Amino acid sequence: MVQNLSTYHSIINQFVSELRDIEIQKDRMRFRMNLVRLGEIFAYEISKRLNYSMKEVVTPLGISNVPVLQEQPIIGTILRAGLPLHEGLLNFFDHADNAFISAYRKHHKDGSFDIKLEYVSSPSLANRTLILCDPMLATGSSIVMTYKALMERGLPKHTHIVSALASTQGLEHVKSHLSENITIWTAAVDEELTAQAYIVPGLGDAGDLAYGMKL
Numbered sequence: 001m002v003q004n005l006s007t008y009h010s011i012i013n014q015f016v017s018e019l020r021d022i023e024i025q026k027d028r029m030r031f032r033m034n035l036v037r038l039g040e041i042f043a044y045e046i047s048k049r050l051n052y053s054m055k056e057v058v059t060p061l062g063i064s065n066v067p068v069l070q071e072q073p074i075i076g077t078i079l080r081a082g083l084p085l086h087e088g089l090l091n092f093f094d095h096a097d098n099a100f101i102s103a104y105r106k107h108h109k110d111g112s113f114d115i116k117l118e119y120v121s122s123p124s125l126a127n128r129t130l131i132l133c134d135p136m137l138a139t140g141s142s143i144v145m146t147y148k149a150l151m152e153r154g155l156p157k158h159t160h161i162v163s164a165l166a167s168t169q170g171l172e173h174v175k176s177h178l179s180e181n182i183t184i185w186t187a188a189v190d191e192e193l194t195a196q197a198y199i200v201p202g203l204g205d206a207g208d209l210a211y212g213m214k215l
Helices: 012-020 028-047 083-092 141-153 168-177 206-211
Strands: 002-004 052-059 062-069 074-079 097-107 113-121 129-133 158-163 165-167 182-186
Touching: 012 028, 028 083, 028 129, 028 158, 028 182, 028 206, 074 083, 074 141, 083 129, 097 141, 113 141, 129 141, 141 158, 141 168, 165 168, 165 182, 168 182
Parallel strands: 002 182, 074 097, 074 129, 129 158, 158 182
Antiparallel strands: 052 062, 097 113
């Protein structure tokens, strides 16, 4: 299931427009903050799908019965570009457990590339809710490989994949390679990929825009 939040009239479209804007992108702090804001919006929307139980809360004037989360999710992030999204999700799910994965493209001279995973840190995922975020879902290969690596830590009862932007090709790749009990959340869907597998019109390299150019 794909939840494309750009199909609704909401402030998330304003934040996406600023993420795409080549002039606004010059302000790294604003770029990171807009990704944080997206993470918070995704967290709120995902929170509607989670399970709650009633809790008796004592106030200064009496007792109130309030529905609270039965269990906090696990927030998983692909380094380094996913960190601002992770921060936004964690602002709402502030008691969540966390997982971190180092995944990158290893490019070859012919223009092709492989996905390399070098680091995985995660609690047990068995029967938990996993929120896995990466700002760009281009080919979908990184998310699929990361998800399969995390499954060595147990099978979640449901996984929410969060991206700021996704390509149509990437969405189809994820849906065809991953199991059921997965919901994909994105703030916009673009139709094209370049020959180097970057989303068009996209927004560029989210990691570089957030944290500076890499070698």
